[in-house]
Every structure is written in structure tokens, then in C-alpha cells.
Amino acid sequence: MTLRTVLRDGRPETVDADDDATLLDVVQDFLVCHSASKGCVDGLCGACRVLLNGRVTNSCRVFWRDVSEGAEVLTYEDVSGDPAVIAAIGAFEDELPTRCSRCVGGLGVTAFALAGKGKLPDEDAVEQTLASATCMCTGRASLRRALLVAIASPKNGATPAPPENGDP
Numbered sequence: 001m002t003l004r005t006v007l008r009d010g011r012p013e014t015v016d017a018d019d020d021a022t023l024l025d026v027v028q029d030f031l032v033c034h035s036a037s038k039g040c041v042d043g044l045c046g047a048c049r050v051l052l053n054g055r056v057t058n059s060c061r062v063f064w065r066d067v068s069e070g071a072e073v074l075t076y077e078d079v080s081g082d083p084a085v086i087a088a089i090g091a092f093e094d095e096l097p098t099r100c101s102r103c104v105g106g107l108g109v110t111a112f113a114l115a116g117k118g119k120l121p122d123e124d125a126v127e128q129t130l131a132s133a134t135c136m137c138t139g140r141a142s143l144r145r146a147l148l149v150a151i152a153s154p155k156n157g158a159t160p161a162p163p164e165n166g167d168p
């Protein structure tokens, strides 16, 4: 077991977790956050995504022993009020209103990270982040469209482009 303090949305949280626990275990069991969910547990789907020190992180692939003292953790719950996140989730849910939503937490933190860079749409950045994320119900295309809406949101000084419906 290792006792360590992390900053959850700026608030210190002391966690005493097994070294072999994953960051996903810690987020769910100690930080009581369930927007990061268990999907593939193999680093491929992104359902478990959080921001770790500002970086989009598939938390199922990070062991607690490798998380540093004072590390900053942000979950979807922490960023869900951000305008770019709201834009992304809205675009996704408008397109897929009846799906399981397991990918929504990961989509939210990814949108926050991309839009937070303050850039106009950058499809390369979106493609890069989708290399380790997918919507297990429908594939990557719906996530891609939602992320493009996020990085083109008014937060970044651009008018959101409507998502195009198309390939799965």
C-alpha cells in the first residue's frame, strides 16, 4: 500500500491504495468518480480517461505506484460545466441518444484537453487522441465529430460547425 495525496480538481485527497491498483481503481474507489468507466482495460477504448497532470490518460493503464505525490487528477465530473465539453457531449448525444454512454466521460475530458489548448480545429490532434479511444457502441466517427465541435466551440473564438453524419 502507498499513501499519497493527489489533487482532485485542485482539492487534496489522500489515498492509501495498493501499488498494483490502477489509477482507474483509485478514481472509482477512492475519489468516488464513476464517469471514468471500465471498458477494454487494455488502453484501447478510452472509457477510463481522466486528465493526469493535464494530459489525457487512459487510467486503466497507469499503476498507482507510478502516480507521483501531488499529481493533479481531473475527471469528467470536474470539467462537465466547460462550454467546449458541453458542446461536445451535446453533439454526441444528439447523434446517438439511445446508446450506453460509457464513452461519455472519456469524450468529455478529451474535449476539455483539446479545446483548452485554444486552437481552432486541428484534425491531427483529434486523430492522435482517437488512436486510443473509441465508442464501443458505434466506433470512432461519432467521437471524432463531437471533438471537432468542441475545438470549434465559441470558447475558442470560432463558430461550432455542425457535425456531419456519415461513416460509423
Ligand code: FES
Pocket: 037, 038, 039, 040, 041, 042, 043, 044, 045, 046, 047, 048, 049, 058, 059, 060, 061
Ligand atoms: S478501459 Fe481503459 S482504455 Fe479501455
Ligand code: FES
Pocket: 096, 099, 100, 101, 102, 103, 104, 134, 135, 136, 137, 138
Ligand atoms: S460506448 Fe456506448 S455510447 Fe459510446
